[in-house]
Amino acid sequence: MVDVSKHKLVPEHSVVDEGELDEVLEEYDIKSTDLPKIKRADPALPDDAEVGDVIKIVRDSRTTDRAVVYRLVVE
DSSP, rough: OOOOGSSTTEEEEEOHHHHHHHHHHHTTTOGGGSSOOEETTTTTSOOOTTOOOOOOOOETTTTTEEEEEEEEEOO
16 A cells, blocks of 8 residues: 655645744744634544644645645544
8 A cells, every 4th residue: 555645745744842832833823723624534644643733734735835834633
């Protein structure tokens, strides 16, 4: 079976540590529950991602070279 998370078209997904998460939430003046959601069953998620974690996704972008987005892991 193919490991989808290793495919070249899948952007980098990583679990955000507590310090970085606090900075992001403060910058945007939001709570983690205000973030867009991603299901725990998504095959691109890291194996150590758990419900309630925030995932940082780094994508290639035509306009900014890199685009960083955050998602809250839900069941």
